[in-house]
Amino acid sequence: MKHFFRSLAHRFLIGLAGLLLLAISALFLIERLVVMPVLLEEENRRAAQELARIGQALxxxxxxxxxxxxxxxxxxxxxxxxxxxxxxxxxxxxxxxxxxxxxxxxxxxxxxxxxxxxxxxxxxxxxxxxxxxxxxxxxxxxxxxxxxxxxxxxxxxxxxxxxxxxxxxxxxxxxxxxxxxxxxxxxxxxxxKVRLIDSRVTSLLEEQTGLPVAINARKSMASSPEHTVVIRDSGQLEVSRRLAAQTTDPALELTTRMPRERFQTAARLFRFALAWTAALLLLVMLMVLSLLLLLVIRPLGQFTRFTRSQHGINSLLGTDSGGTVPPSLLKRRDEFGTLAHHFQSLLDQQHAQGRMLLKLSQHDSLTGLANRRLFDASLEQALMAPGEPAVSVMMIDIDHFKLYNDHYGHPAGDECLVRVAEAMQATMGQQGLLVARTGGEEFNILLPGTPLEVAMEHAETLRQSIEDLGLEHTSSPVLNVVTVSVGVASTRGISKRSGTRLMSNADQALYQAKDSGRNRVTGYAQESALSAQ
Ligand SMILES: Nc1nc2c(ncn2[C@@H]2O[C@H](COP(=O)(O)OP(=O)(O)OP(=O)(O)O)[C@@H](O)[C@H]2O)c(=O)[nH]1
Structure with a gap:
């Protein structure tokens, strides 16, 4: 019941029904208190006139x-x-x-x-x-x-x-x-001369007036001679009046009967008008309600349903099909149309901001590469892929980067990171592989569906491409240019397809690469590390 009253349509329906009831009650009261008394008074006046006519004939x-x-x-x-x-x-x-x-x-x-x-x-x-x-x-x-x-x-x-x-x-x-x-x-x-007022006289009066006439002696009459007594039944009116007479005990009473056609016709006409007015009122109110439903309640409901559906990350980013205000609302030229357009532009702004936030939360601000959060999520996704294909990862670290920073300064260090990232992206990213900066001078690359051997080939290509950049690093004990060490690991051979385990293996392989002289690629193996170069 509480919900029933919350609906705007229901509230309007109840309000309109109340108004209709009020209007019909008002019409009914007008009939009872105004129209009927006037009609009855008119009937009384006519009855008195007719009696006076008989009196005049007498x-x-x-x-x-x-x-x-x-x-x-x-x-x-x-x-x-x-x-x-x-x-x-x-x-x-x-x-x-x-x-x-x-x-x-x-x-x-x-x-x-x-x-x-x-x-x-x-x-x-x-x-x-x-x-x-x-x-x-x-x-x-x-x-x-x-x-x-x-x-x-x-x-x-x-x-x-x-x-x-x-x-x-x-x-x-x-x-x-x-x-x-x-x-x-x-x-x-x-x-x-005395003439009896009998049927002969009353017949004559009836002939002259066209009304039934009775003149009788009554024991007593409380009313004055001018007072007309009216007795009504549904079809007839009995009207009587005391006649002025020399002898008043008993009194003479003049009585006639009149059809109530005029009164009944007028009353019928008024009731007919009343019924039509009530019916028209009902019709108008139904039309108002329909218009309200059509013009306000329905679009409002559409709007409410749409806004209710706007939850979750997808609607924040506008990546699902529900991210657009229904076209039927956008097409409207009324206030709802304006509201829909404003709402849509707010929604577009929200989607753009959402996408930007998502990008910021998943990418590294210096290099623009994916960050650890995105890398980890992508790795989990790759590991869960149906058919459990081999997944390999590379862990890359710039050799003696501390010395680079110390020698060229931190801003130059940043520039070096950007150049290395660009090279990685150009080599691996172009192939659709995810390149991520996961630490200060540490990078990861995800190779879904790639066995260790192939991954190591990719890693070698990458290592070479960075060396080929020829970024001067005079303080490096390895070469006088910037080089990287790469640890590669694959899911093959590990009992549990776990991201942590895979990354730990890659880390071990990287450690081995560093340990064995840097600027090299090392694959993780159970017994011993595989080395390239
Ligand atoms: N310019 C710059 N330097 C960074 C950034 N993040 C980390 N570093 C530096 O990277 C260096 C990493 O040094 P280490 O962890 O000692 O490693 P390394 O000097 O590369 O030595 P190896 O890894 O053993 O070859 C530190 O000097 C950090 O200050 C960064 O965003 N910009």
């Missing part, structure tokens, strides 16, 4: 009832009738058909003193039509209605008015003063 119905009351009340016949001077008025004007056609439930006539004069109507409970002078037994069913109507007369304006009543049934009542047709003189009484 009011229109009441107004038409009031107009009809006025028609009757401002008429000489009614004027005469309410004063007891029109005997045929009742029989001529009141009939069950008239009540049914005009959708009247009850008509009440009052005298100028506001006493009940005449009442006629259809009992909603029994459907019985009755016409009564005063409140006779036949019209007892109107008693509770008359109680409700009486207070209306108290504040009756001259022109009349219409109201809703809830008792004894939901109804509307219109009141107008009884006047002459030309409206002259004082009111002779009051006429009240």
């Amino acid at each position: 009011e229109h119905n009441r107004s038409s009832l009031l107009a009809q009351v006025r028609d009757w009340a401002h008429w000489d016949d009614t004027y005469e009738f309410v004063q007891g001077r029109h005997d045929t008025y009742a029989s001529a004007n009141f009939s069950r058909e008239m009540f049914e056609d005009m959708n009247y439930q009850v008509m009440v006539f009052y005298t100028a003193e506001k006493d009940l004069y005449w009442v006629a109507g259809i009992d909603p409970a029994t459907g019985k039509y009755t016409v009564c002078s005063r409140a006779t037994n036949d019209c007892l069913w109107t008693r509770s209605l008359l109680e409700v109507l009486r207070p209306l007369l108290a504040d009756t304006a001259q022109s009349g008015f219409a109201v809703n009543v809830s008792r004894p049934w939901p109804a509307m009542a219109a009141v107008a003063p009884i006047l002459r047709t030309d409206r002259s003189g004082a009111a002779a009484g009051w006429l009240v």
Whole structure:
């Protein structure tokens, strides 16, 4: 798990996933806290408007009832009738058909003193039509209605008015003063018409508004008449409001139902947009991640893998194939390309320095020949060669070099060493043999795959070539030129192929060469030294 979080790609993935989650949560909260409340408020506003429309249709119905009351009340016949001077008025004007056609439930006539004069109507409970002078037994069913109507007369304006009543049934009542047709003189009484708010009225309202309408008497309603109560289910909205009425106990409640299509469509649309936004966000984030992988993480990984592989002496010297930055990185034109080029030039410098260090560590600074370290390593390598071929070595020492130094000085001694080294390199090095300066005036030559006899021939050639240099050495007891003594040894005849043993044998042979007069080649032999010259 720890490793998982170390990866840049994984960290980015987690970061982007977090951002995506945050964005989706924000969208969800915006839907819940901003969009939905606005949509619900809009739905409530529309519901209140529709209820108001039904209310207006109801009011229109009441107004038409009031107009009809006025028609009757401002008429000489009614004027005469309410004063007891029109005997045929009742029989001529009141009939069950008239009540049914005009959708009247009850008509009440009052005298100028506001006493009940005449009442006629259809009992909603029994459907019985009755016409009564005063409140006779036949019209007892109107008693509770008359109680409700009486207070209306108290504040009756001259022109009349219409109201809703809830008792004894939901109804509307219109009141107008009884006047002459030309409206002259004082009111002779009051006429009240009552229309039941029943299915006939609600059907009419439904026709006018196009909405389902129910008007019912409710025991009690906590809300004020303006307050709209909204009950929602998934598909429909039930909206109700208290109606202003003369009688408020029980209260009249106007209810309608509305489809929630607009709300649902808007909510659906918003959720659709939300889902698309979330999907787009996801897509964008995936694209960002892919770009990141492609442009940053992958080259970075390539770089990391390459730098990880740069270990060991070979990468220090640039001798293995991995010493070059991958071409795909070098080809890039972006920051990674620049970095790759800088890295490559640093690497090249490091390789050059590495090679120089290696050369310094394996070569002699004065003569440029291989040093003892390189000679020993090469000797070990030659001894381990498959098939165990014969390996010979020469050990060379300049004769009486101390006397040379003493006579010509140390710098001249150095110059002499360089000349001798050059001669060795020219004679032996040209043949691919390793010539090494292994001590002050001591040199070794490695002859892999060479038997002792051949090696001795080479040694003799070498010795002669140095003598032929003719480097003046007047203080030498051997010759008046610089000479060398050479000890040669071979692996043939020794029980163990050991470098130390071989060099020790060569040293013994050299000792013998020196001992027997110098400027000669001596091969190491078990019993006795072989000499040349
Ligand atoms: N100029 C110079 N002299 C060196 C260098 N290294 C060693 N020598 C000298 O080489 C001499 C070696 O002397 P010895 O070991 O006595 O041997 P030799 O005088 O050659 O006598 P034999 O080997 O017995 O013939 C010493 O005088 C060292 O100072 C060097 O790098 N430059």
